[in-house]
Amino acid sequence: MYIPEHFNVTDKEEILAFIKANAFGQLISLVEGKLFSSHIPFFLSDDNQSLICHIAKRNPQWENIEDQEALVTFQGPHDYVSPSWYSSSGVPTWNYQSVHIYGRPQLITETEQLSTIVNELTGIYESSLEKPWEPEYKESMLNAIIGIKIKITDIQCKYKLSQNRSANDRLQVIEEHKKRGSSKLSSATKNAL
Template identity: 55%
Template sequence: MYIPKAFEVTNQDEIFAFVEENAFGQLISTVNGRLFSSHLPFLIAEDKSRILGHLAAQNPQHGELDGREVLVSIEGPHDYISPSWYRGPGVPTWNYQAVHFYGQCRVLRDAKQLQAIVNALTAKYEAGFDAPWQPEYSATMLGAIVGIEITISEIQCKYKLSQNRPAEDRAQVIKELQAGGAVKLAEAMARNER
């Protein structure tokens, strides 16, 4: 992705914390010579060297993934920024946060590996409920999915949060975003000010 220096994020702890908070993204590869994207929740391995997830076995994407380079694209809060919010001249733009992971993909079909991925995803997303649901999947149900494991080879991270504007403009953008309900993006901008 195109990343001007003002928007580049290289701190690995920051990047992985962002991905933990915003782990739903796109798995991008080719199917029959055309770009193909599946929207999935992802898990980062404990050692932060791999990304895990799963696809429906009927999804044609998994047929061309094994041993291939793929792109995982994750985005966070985003919104339109009006030039009317600036004290000086400006142009319409969009503020956002995004991470791209490139890596080699391996397709997983082993029931124990699939169970581990499904259990980890369930534990993560059920944790906020008062009575978390506990998964119990039959072999037939697990046979309806394939796991994916992507060994990360490159990480790109961009936070386009008005860093190229004066402090007064950034403060006004935060205020306007809050007023318009884009609270998460306003919070991300405020964190970035520190």
């Protein structure tokens, strides 16, 4: 990913928090010589050194994934920025937050480990519900999925939040994002001031 210096984020705790808050990502690898992307939820291993997910066995992406480097992308809030919002000249652009993770995938096929993956993901996403669903499924259902553990080899993080503009322009962008309903992006831009 192209990252100009003023948009580069290197704080590891900030990046890990972003991944956890935006954990529905894209797993990208080659399938039969073409780029292939699966949109799926991930979670970080306890030591924050790997990403963990699962895909359907019918999804061909798992078949040769261990033989290559994979890319996982996570997208945060994003929205258009009009040059009419600036006090000085500018061009149309887009503000956003994104993390790219490169790594070496390893397949997980053991039933107990697959159950742990499903239970972990369920726990993460059910925890915010008033009456969380408790995992209750036939063990045979686990035979329909493949777990993937991606050992992280490189992390790139970019927050393009008008940091290259004057303080006045940035404040105007924050206000315009609020008006457009992009409250999370507005807050992220304000935090980057």
